[in-house]
Amino acid sequence: MITTDRLLLRPHTIEDMDAHYALSAEPEVYRFLAGRPSTQEETWLRLLRFVGHWSSFDYGLFAVVDRSTGKLIGDTGLAHFCRELGPDFDPYPETAWIFSASVHGKGMAFEAASAAHDWFETKTGKREAVAIINPDNAASLRLAGKLGYEAFGSATYKEHDVTTLRRTP
Template identity: 50%
Template sequence: MIETERLLLRAPIPEDFEPIAAMSADAAVSRFVGGRPATREESWHRLLRHAGHWTLFGYGLFSVVEKATGNFAGYAGLAFFERGFGPRFDGDPEAAWAFAPAAQNKGFATEAAHAAHAALDARLGPRRTVCIIDPENAASLNVAAKLGYVRFGEVFYRDKTVWMLERVPAALRTAPAAP
């Protein structure tokens, strides 16, 4: 478990299903996460996928709980989604975040994602991470920018073009070659 100023980040538990199902069925949330409201079955699979990452890799997407209220706020973290985008993307941990409407526009995504990245760095050392974001999703692009992500390409995914972004920690960047 990770505690930030306003949030608790923990591995998913079965009790997260109902709030994940409600969040995933919301049209505003699902517009950029899956492209359409999720069924209960799809939400159940999402919860199982989140939990499975912790079992297989020792890290994954955290369930995020607002400390002040105890309410499920959303999820954030890093995982492997095996999207089939090729070696420029696949194989690196992929950042993801989604928050319930009541938890949006409060800075929770940035706060939680920063904590998740720090936890991954502490566990595995600094490494390149990636994410995909719909170019119309200004809020997520803003979060990604605050985390240090920069666009390096685009790919057609689920009937639309999304941007591929990467975050390369300073310790891994190579100095440019001398002229």
């Protein structure tokens, strides 16, 4: 677990299903992901993937909890998603984040993602990582820039255009 001034970051559990399903139904959350809310099955499989990362690699995406409310407000971390985007992307850990619209613009995404990156680098010794972001998602592109990511190309992932980014040592 990681504690910041306002947040608690912890591995996901199966008990996060309802909160994660509600998060995935927020238009500001799914708008740049699939363009539609996740089904319960998709949410369940994503949650199992998050839990499985921790079991297999001893790291993955963290559930991000607002310490003042105890509410799950998003997730962030680094993982291996096997997206088949090529040798410039696939071998590297990939960062990801989603956050509830209720905390957009409050610096919580940067607080959580910075803490997750610091933890990951200390644990693994790795700084280099990659990300994919919808090119229209200006807020996520700004956050990636603050975390040290730079665009290096573009790709199509699940029929959506994405910008590929890299954070180098």
